[in-house]
Amino acid sequence: MVSRHVNAAIPVIVVTLAIVVLWYVGAALLNLSWEKSVAERNGTAPSTIEMLRNTMHQERPVLPAPHQVVSEIIDTTIHKKITSKRSLIYHAGITLSSSMLGFLMGTLLGIVLAVIIVYNDALNKSLLPWIIASQTIPILAIAPMIIVVLNAVGIQGLLPKAFISMYLSFFPVAVGMVKGLNSPSSSHLDLMRTYSASSWQTFLKLRLPTSLPFLFTSMKVAVAISVVGAIVAELPTGAVAGLGARLLAGSYYGQTVQIWSALVVASVLAALLVVIVGWLGDFVNRRMGLAHG
Amino acid sequence: MNDASRVIEVNGLSLIFPTSDGDVHALQDIDLTINQGDFVSFIGPSGCGKTTLLRVIADLEQATSGSIEVNGMTPEEARLARAYGYVFQAASLYPWRTIASNVALPLEIMGLKGDEIRSRVEHNLALVDLAGFGRKYPWQLSGGMQQRASIARALAVEPDLLLMDEPFGALDEIVRDHLNEQLLKLWAKTNKTVVFVTHSIPEAVFLSNKIVVMSPRPGRIQEVIESDLPAERDLSIRETQAFLHLANRVRDGLRAGHSYDEVS
Numbered sequence: 031m032v033s034r035h036v037n038a039a040i041p042v043i044v045v046t047l048a049i050v051v052l053w054y055v056g057a058a059l060l061n062l063s064w065e066k067s068v069a070e071r072n073g074t075a076p077s078t079i080e081m082l083r084n085t086m087h088q089e090r091p092v093l094p095a096p097h098q099v100v101s102e103i104i105d106t107t108i109h110k111k112i113t114s115k116r117s118l119i120y121h122a123g124i125t126l127s128s129s130m131l132g133f134l135m136g137t138l139l140g141i142v143l144a145v146i147i148v149y150n151d152a153l154n155k156s157l158l159p160w161i162i163a164s165q166t167i168p169i170l171a172i173a174p175m176i177i178v179v180l181n182a183v184g185i186q187g188l189l190p191k192a193f194i195s196m197y198l199s200f201f202p203v204a205v206g207m208v209k210g211l212n213s214p215s216s217s218h219l220d221l222m223r224t225y226s227a228s229s230w231q232t233f234l235k236l237r238l239p240t241s242l243p244f245l246f247t248s249m250k251v252a253v254a255i256s257v258v259g260a261i262v263a264e265l266p267t268g269a270v271a272g273l274g275a276r277l278l279a280g281s282y283y284g285q286t287v288q289i290w291s292a293l294v295v296a297s298v299l300a301a302l303l304v305v306i307v308g309w310l311g312d313f314v315n316r317r318m319g320l321a322h323g
Numbered sequence: 324m325n326d327a328s329r330v331i332e333v334n335g336l337s338l339i340f341p342t343s344d345g346d347v348h349a350l351q352d353i354d355l356t357i358n359q360g361d362f363v364s365f366i367g368p369s370g371c372g373k374t375t376l377l378r379v380i381a382d383l384e385q386a387t388s389g390s391i392e393v394n395g396m397t398p399e400e401a402r403l404a405r406a407y408g409y410v411f412q413a414a415s416l417y418p419w420r421t422i423a424s425n426v427a428l429p430l431e432i433m434g435l436k437g438d439e440i441r442s443r444v445e446h447n448l449a450l451v452d453l454a455g456f457g458r459k460y461p462w463q464l465s466g467g468m469q470q471r472a473s474i475a476r477a478l479a480v481e482p483d484l485l486l487m488d489e490p491f492g493a494l495d496e497i498v499r500d501h502l503n504e505q506l507l508k509l510w511a512k513t514n515k516t517v518v519f520v521t522h523s524i525p526e527a528v529f530l531s532n533k534i535v536v537m538s539p540r541p542g543r544i545q546e547v548i549e550s551d552l553p554a555e556r557d558l559s560i561r562e563t564q565a566f567l568h569l570a571n572r573v574r575d576g577l578r579a580g581h582s583y584d585e586v587s
Contacts, residue, residue: 217415220383224409225429225480226402235428239419318419 053096060092061085094287102291115271118295124272126299128188129260132195133253139196140203140252141245147204148211148237149229165201169194169259174266191272195259199252206248210241239318246311253307257300273299329395330484330516331357331380336389338375338542348541349375353389355535355544359483362510362517364527365535366573367580372542373520373535374488380518381409381486393484405433407484408477412492414469416461416476423448423457426476433480447475450509467498474506478513485517491526500558503529507556524577525561528552528570536573538580545580548572 065081065088076084086095094102103118110117143161147154173194180190214236222232264274273296280289338350350372357363365373378384379391382398393401401407416425423444430440448454451471461469470490477485491499503526510517510530521527527534534548552565560566 215415217411217413218417221409221411221415222432223383224381224402224407225432226405227432231432235432236417239417 050096053093054086057091057093057095058082058085061088064088064092090284091286094290098287099290099294102287103294106291107295118273118276118291121271121273121276121292122295122299125257125260125264125274125296128191128263128272129195129253129256131188132192132197132259133199133256135192136196136199136252136256137203137249140200140248141207143200143204144207144211144241145233147208149233161201161204164197169198169262170265172197173259173262177263177266191260191263194263195256198255198259202248202251202255203245206244206251207241210244211237213244214240242318243311243315246307246314250304250307250311253303254300257296257303261296328359329356330359330361330393331355331518332390332392333376334390336379336386336391338372338379338384339387350379350386351541351543353544355547357516357518357533359516360514361533362507362519362531363533363535364519364521364531365537366521366524366527367537367542367545367577368522368539370539370542371537371580372539373522373537375542376537377486377488377518377520381407383409405429405480406482407486408480408482410470410474410477410485410487410490412489414461414466414473416469416472418461420460421457422453422459422461422464422472425461425472426457426479429476429480443479443481444475447479448472450478451475452505465498467494467502470494470502471505474509478509483515485515487517487519489520489522492521499526504558506530511554524570524573528566528573529556529558529561534569534573536576536580538577543580546576548576 062081062085065076065084069076069081085091087098088094091098106116106118110119112119112123114120143157147157176193176197177190180186180193211233218236218240219232222236227235260272261274261277264272265278273292276292277289280286280292333353333355336350336353337348340347340349353376365376367373375384379386380393380398382402391398394404394406396404396406416422417428420428426444426447427440430443435443444457445454448457451474453468453471453475456464456468456472461472464472470493474487474490477487491502494502506517507530517530519527519530521530528550532550532552532554534550535544536546536548537543538545548569550569552560552569
């Protein structure tokens with residue numbers, strides 16, 4: 031058992047190491063020109079080795095080295111109080127709360143839309159083009175509009191940001207749920223017909239349970255893009271808190287280490303959420319006896 | 324025979340499926356009477372319309388022309404009145420429900436009370452020798468046990484009419500023999516009317532008191548053979564002269580309907 035776990039871990043470790051190595055090489059190459067210009071200004075002629083060593087700890091590198099990002103993350107998580115404005119945990123919490131609200135709203139909206147699409151052909155035909163169109167608009171273009179419009183009608187705080195998350199996350203849920211609600215086999219449907227079950231009973235006792243695995247698969251996609259939506263929503267508003275605000279502040283002041291730290295924390299956050307939704311899905315599938323085929 | 328004992332009455336029934344290659348005559352000019360307490364088998368090669376005819380009786384398909392009555396009603400009225408139990412070729416159990424709750428499914432839909440549901444589930448699981456398996460999930464049971472559970476589910480509705488579409492078709496012969504015997508006992512015990520679709524001659528002859536031999540293109544009834552075998556049967560009857568003679572008559576009927584033409 032142990033050796034199998036080790037064997038399974040080897041490819042993961044190799045890929046991770048390769049990425050870190052590539053990152054270091056990239057950092058060295060991208061930051062080298064700054065070292066050269068410094069040397070030129072100072073009239074010194076340091077050796078290439080010395081310059082390469084310096085690329086690893088610049089204050090505003092083009093691409094910060096991995097250890098710089100790691101130490102920044104440690105500094106802004108473990109060494110800062112959670113309530114501090116400089117704590118990444120604080121900012122991640124802000125982004126998390128609005129993306130979770132948006133994710134829940136998006137999931138609900140997606141389910142409701144899917145039910146409407148499956149059960150009402152007229153609404154299916156009239157709604158579907160709009161649903162698809164909504165996803166072809168670049169979110170960066172429409173996010174500020176939504177925020178501004180919502181502000182104008184007095185909706186502020188968490189809700190506008192959650193709205194952007196919902197805007198992104200309802201789509202995969204709707205698509206997955208439509209597929210899920212249509213997935214019962216014809217004999218399972220015939221069975222309901224022989225019982226002369228009402229369409230509500232068929233929905234509750236057959237279509238809904240059959241759709242759950244599809245729901246959780248699409249919720250994994252939805253939860254990840256909810257985080258993206260919340261961060262994007264924080265950018266145009268000049269938000270003072272949240273991972274998006276950290277990205278924005280970092281780019282104002284050229285704090286690339288801060289930007290990269292926020293990026294890494296955002297992706298770790300999204301990955302964790304995907305894993306949690308995945309676990310939930312596995313649990314539900316096992317409960318429903320579906321993991322056994 | 325008076326009208327009250329007629330469970331199914333089919334007259335001049337045809338069913339045409341329009342396809343892109345032209346119309347397919349799934350059923351043509353079917354006349355058939357099934358009486359209360361009959362065990363009737365539909366036998367024939369694939370494409371002879373035996374399953375389609377069963378589905379018309381169950382109102383899962385609608386006839387193009389002709390008339391059909393189930394319990395003196397249209398098939399739709401009979402379905403809405405839950406006049407029959409239907410057993411599919413695959414057990415078609417819902418995988419997220421336990422065996423007991425699968426059997427309870429039609430009862431929940433009928434709106435029965437919890438106590439009534441529990442006692443009916445228990446009774447019918449015992450009837451198919453599955454007492455004690457109620458808490459298991461379908462995947463924990465063998466194919467034969469799953470099919471027995473699906474029979475219990477059909478019986479739980481307490482219908483007078485049981486429609487079975489090749490229920491044992493996917494099972495191995497040993498399990499199938501065993502289930503055939505059990506089904507016959509069940510039929511003797513409950514005096515239900517059973518309509519049974521199969522493509523196995525021994526199965527049809529062993530189970531039925533009336534064998535409907537069907538032939539394909541167009542799907543039609545070739546011959547209706549009344550069985551002269553005693554009502555009390557066990558598997559050993561298959562070695563008797565009477566049984567072999569009957570099986571030969573069925574085979575001749577199938578041959579006369581050109582059922583063997585494309586099989587060499």
